[in-house]
Amino acid sequence: QLQLQESGPGLVKPSETLSLTCTVSGGSISSSNYFWGWIRQPPGKGLEFIGSLYYTGSPYYNPSLKTRVTISIDTSKNQFSLRLSSVTAADTAVYFCARERITFGGLIPRGGPFDYWGRGALVTVSS
Amino acid sequence: DIVMTQSPDSLAVSLGERATINCKSSQSVLYSSNNKNYLAWYQQKPGQPPKLLIYWASTRESGVPDRFSGSGSGTDFTLTISSLQAEDVAVYYCQQYYSNPPTFGPGTKVDIQ
Numbered sequence: 001q002l003q004l005q006e007s008g009p010g011l012v013k014p015s016e017t018l019s020l021t022c023t024v025s026g027g028s029i030s031s032s033n034y035f036w037g038w039i040r041q042p043p044g045k046g047l048e049f050i051g052s053l054y055y056t057g058s059p060y061y062n063p064s065l066k067t068r069v070t071i072s073i074d075t076s077k078n079q080f081s082l083r084l085s086s087v088t089a090a091d092t093a094v095y096f097c098a099r100e101r102i103t104f105g106g107l108i109p110r111g112g113p114f115d116y117w118g119r120g121a122l123v124t125v126s127s
Numbered sequence: 128d129i130v131m132t133q134s135p136d137s138l139a140v141s142l143g144e145r146a147t148i149n150c151k152s153s154q155s156v157l158y159s160s161n162n163k164n165y166l167a168w169y170q171q172k173p174g175q176p177p178k179l180l181i182y183w184a185s186t187r188e189s190g191v192p193d194r195f196s197g198s199g200s201g202t203d204f205t206l207t208i209s210s211l212q213a214e215d216v217a218v219y220y221c222q223q224y225y226s227n228p229p230t231f232g233p234g235t236k237v238d239i240q
Binding site: 046047048049060061062063064096098101103104110111112113114115117118119120 | 128161165167169175176177178179182188220222224227228229230231232233234
C-alpha cells in the first residue's frame with residue numbers, strides 16, 4: 001500500500017523559507033505514470049494546488065506562487081520536497097503531498113486526479 | 128485559471144436519503160479529442176486528507192461504495208450519494224484537471240439531519 005508522509009518544521013518565521021519533505025513508501029517515485037505534488041489548505045478553508053513534478057524533473061507550479069516555490073525530487077531517497085520562500089501569515093496552512101495520476105490530452109501528458117495523499121503537515125508562519 | 132463553484136455550501140440529509148452536490152466550472156473541462164471530462168470529486172473528513180471518490184466525472188475510484196456516483200459534462204457536474212450513511216458526513220470538493228493549474232471548488236459540507 002502506497003504511503004506518503006510529510007515532514008518538516010511546524011513553525012516558520014515571516015520572510016523565511018518553508019521547507020517540507022514528502023517520503024514515499026510502498027512504491028517507487030520513479031514510476032512513469034505519476035506526477036508528485038503539493039497542495040495546501042489554510043485552516044478552515046479550501047484546497048490550493050502548489051505544484052507538481054515528474055520524477056525526471058520538469059516541475060509545474062501554480063502561477064500565483066511560482067515566484068516563491070521550488071519543488072524537487074530525490075529518487076535515491078524516494079522523496080520529493082517543497083520550498084516556499086518569503087512566507088507570510090497567509091502561508092499558514094496544512095500542507096499535503098500527493099500522487100497525481102498522469103492523464104493524456106492527445107499525445108501530451110498532463111495532470112490528473114490526486115489518488116494518494118499524505119496526512120498533512122500544519123505549518124504556522126509566526127514570529 | 129478555471130474557477131470552480133459548488134452548491135449548496137452545506138446540506139443536511141436524513142440517514143438513508145439522497146444527497147446531491149453541484150459543481151460548475153467557469154469553462155468546459157470536456158476534452159473533445161477523447162470525450163472525457165477532466166473532473167474529480169473528493170471527500171474530506173475532519174483531520175484527514177481528501178480521498179479521491181470519482182474521476183473522469185463519473186468513474187468511481189476502486190473501493191468507493193456504489194452509493195457514490197458522478198454525472199454531468201462540460202461545465203455542470205453532480206455528485207450524488209444515493210443513501211446517506213453516518214460515515215458520509217464530510218466536506219466534498221470537486222476539482223478540474225483540464226488545465227493548469229488544477230483548481231478545486233470551495234467545498235460542500237454534508238451533515239446528518
